[in-house]
């Protein structure tokens with residue numbers, strides 16, 4: 001399994017107002033000296049406290065902004081801007097309200113330059129992949145939150161990106177829908193073999209989905225630890241969250257995230 005993405009000593013600083021001095025500005029370091037890599041076809045989850053730089057990191061991976069120091073390599077080439085090799089799914093559905101589920105997916109096909117005669121078969125394929133074949137002609141306002149997010153995932157996949165960047169895509173959904181979409185996503189990942197980087201606030205979600213979990217700490221955002229999750233065949237076990245290996249991994253991630261509280265840092 002080759003290395004797909006390499007985050008090399010990345011620092012991202014923003015210029016912000018200096019509250020101490022009127023009219024002056026100062027540097028604020030959101031992410032400091034971050035380093036990790038992602039293997040081809042890996043499902044990597046990233047978890048960390050609010051403000052640790054998760055969205056900043058995803059913007060850098062998406063090429064929407066550039067590091068202040070360090071660099072990010074994709075297939076050995078430095079990321080210098082957005083590209084169709086990376087698809088992003090956000091927390092908010094970001095669908096075109098005037099296009100049907102199929103129309104939203106076909107937008108992805110058009111952007112990728114797929115000839116129009118192939119759209120129908122390909123959009124059928126992606127609708128089927130996310131379990132929405134019978135909702136092809138519905139508009140976003142006629143779909144539930146979970147269905148909208150399925151369309152968003154299908155649209156991102158229609159670009160056929162190498163890497164899927166997911167920024168808390170299930171955060172706005174109710175617990176049951178979230179669990180369903182988590183297992184759907186695992187199934188899609190197993191089928192498509194995409195490299196996935198998935199950002200979340202949820203420890204359960206990070207452990208359930210990730211082959212490895214990157215734990216970030218805040219002020220500034222840094223990699224605290226990368227934990228391997230030794231779970232195989234997640235989909236075969238309907239109640240994997242009760243499995244001792246899951247419980248153990250979950251506890252490890254939880255402890256790392258809450259370490260500072262017990263050291264008295266926040267008390």
Ligand SMILES: Nc1ncnc2c1ncn2[C@@H]1O[C@H](COP(=O)(O)OP(=O)(O)OP(=O)(O)O)[C@@H](O)[C@H]1O
Pocket residue numbers: 014015016028029030048049050051052053054055056057
């Ligand atoms: N454009 C910007 N200008 C100045 N500061 C910024 C900018 N973008 C982010 N920050 C700061 O960088 C830090 C990291 O923000 P970011 O949104 O990446 O965190 P996050 O981990 O995604 O947070 P959350 O989990 O709450 O969504 C925060 O302190 C934020 O205020």
